[in-house]
Amino acid sequence: MKKMLFILLMAVTNITGAQTIIPLEQQKDYVMSQAGQNYYYKDVNHVLDKFLGNWKYQNTPTNPIEVVEVIFYKKVRDDHNGNYYIDELFAHVKYTKNGQVIFNTLTEPATISYGDIFGGFFEDPSNTNKIRLEYYEPGAPSPFVLSSNLYLEYLSGTPARIDWKMRWHAMDPDVAAPVMPPNMVLTKIN
Amino acid sequence: MLSITNLKARLNTDRLEDGAMFNGPNIDVKGADQRNGNGLKWFSVPPAYYIKLHMHQDKWYSTDDLPPGSAPILTDSNPVYSPQDIFNFMKLFSYTGSINTTDMLVSRLGTFAMMINDADKATSAYNLLNENEGENAIALKFMDDYKKIIGTDIGIDSDEEKAQGIVKFINTVKVNGKPLGISLYKATYDTNGQITNWTNTQNL
Numbered sequence: 127m128k129k130m131l132f133i134l135l136m137a138v139t140n141i142t143g144a145q146t147i148i149p150l151e152q153q154k155d156y157v158m159s160q161a162g163q164n165y166y167y168k169d170v171n172h173v174l175d176k177f178l179g180n181w182k183y184q185n186t187p188t189n190p191i192e193v194v195e196v197i198f199y200k201k202v203r204d205d206h207n208g209n210y211y212i213d214e215l216f217a218h219v220k221y222t223k224n225g226q227v228i229f230n231t232l233t234e235p236a237t238i239s240y241g242d243i244f245g246g247f248f249e250d251p252s253n254t255n256k257i258r259l260e261y262y263e264p265g266a267p268s269p270f271v272l273s274s275n276l277y278l279e280y281l282s283g284t285p286a287r288i289d290w291k292m293r294w295h296a297m298d299p300d301v302a303a304p305v306m307p308p309n310m311v312l313t314k315i316n
Numbered sequence: 317m318l319s320i321t322n323l324k325a326r327l328n329t330d331r332l333e334d335g336a337m338f339n340g341p342n343i344d345v346k347g348a349d350q351r352n353g354n355g356l357k358w359f360s361v362p363p364a365y366y367i368k369l370h371m372h373q374d375k376w377y378s379t380d381d382l383p384p385g386s387a388p389i390l391t392d393s394n395p396v397y398s399p400q401d402i403f404n405f406m407k408l409f410s411y412t413g414s415i416n417t418t419d420m421l422v423s424r425l426g427t428f429a430m431m432i433n434d435a436d437k438a439t440s441a442y443n444l445l446n447e448n449e450g451e452n453a454i455a456l457k458f459m460d461d462y463k464k465i466i467g468t469d470i471g472i473d474s475d476e477e478k479a480q481g482i483v484k485f486i487n488t489v490k491v492n493g494k495p496l497g498i499s500l501y502k503a504t505y506d507t508n509g510q511i512t513n514w515t516n517t518q519n520l
Contacts, residue, residue, distance in 0.1 A: 153464070154464070157465050157484075158465070158480065158481070158484055206457050206460075206461070207454060207457045207458060207461070207489075207490055207492060207493070208490045208491070208492055208493025208494070209461060209490050244456070247460070247463075247464055260457075260459060260460045262456055268452070268455070269452070269456055269459050270399065270400045270403045270445075270455065270459075271400075273399070273400075273459055275463065293380070293381050294380060294381060295380045296379075296380060297354060297355050297398075297400045298352070298355060298357075299352055299353075299379070303384075308381065
């Protein structure tokens with residue numbers, strides 16, 4: 127049993143030079159102790175993979191008719207401001223309201239991974255179906271004025287779905303809220 | 317006269333933030349022009365006013381996450397410096413140019429002060445966080461790290477975890493690989509409610 131535990135620990139904690147690899151979903155347990163660029167929160171257990179690909183939301187026939195198309199990508203070993211490295215999700219989005227395109231980042235190259243919607247933090251490391259991301263809409267004010275979080279919950283099935291909840295916090299009462307629907311259920315489309 | 321003692325006494329009853337800018341100890345005071353539930357605004361303050369004092373009262377009426385026209389909901393306030401407070405402190409230092417620029421915060425967790433410990437690092441961090449105004453990956457990652465260490469508004473982190481988190485965040489988080497250049501102090505009170513010492517949290 128001890129030998130198995132040792133092998134498991136070696137598999138998930140790979141110390142190469144000065145860098146320690148921590149399974150991504152365990153970051154919450156390490157945020158108070160992380161030091162410099164020594165930690166790499168790596169998706170060794172592929173907990174991000176189920177979120178990847180194309181997803182779509184359309185509300186039931188109503189006015190306005192809203193359609194949201196999302197592609198989730200995985201960014202590998204992103205440098206997080208020099209604090210640590212991390213594997214994380216990022217998203218490109220097309221939002222259409224009554225046939226009018228409000229914004230569309232689907233046309234951006236998949237290699238562009240910063241800004242907009244990104245992250246990979248598991249508030250509960252034992253539940254890898256729920257993940258928190260930073261949320262920023264094109265044209266929104268500074269994140270120091272309007273800060274938003276995106277909470278995703280993967281719902282298995284055929285087709286798979288994602289429960290999408292966006293929560294925002296304004297530092298100025300005159301700031302307008304984000305424009306996309308805050309609560310959606312997205313369906314996997316391929 | 318607005319003071320730390322005055323703000324402490326109102327934490328449990330006020331629902332709007334309050335605070336003032338000073339141009340030195342006991343010299344002149346400019347109260348906020350606009351008080352909101354989670355922020356203050358000064359429309360015009362000369363650079364000579366390098367000391368800020370403000371409160372995070374216990375609760376505020378929030379409209380976050382609510383559709384337009386909804387009734388505000390009484391919500392617990394963040395008892396520590398927000399990421400906006402930290403950014404605005406760097407901005408204030410950039411504006412005043414004074415190495416003595418200070419932001420004091422009174423909350424249910426105690427009395428805190430931010431001061432500059434490295435002008436070059438603080439200036440560098442402010443410039444990077446202020447770049448591009450909106451879509452700024454460095455600023456978004458800064459916000460992301462704040463939430464990971466201290467918690468989100470709807471997170472489950474306790475006041476004690478937030479108190480530990482703000483010490484960790486200000487003393488260790490980096491922007492583009494460099495520290496913030498800010499020190500965080502916490503006031504020590506005696507039994508008569510008088511401040512007897514300010515402790516640099518880096519030494520805790």
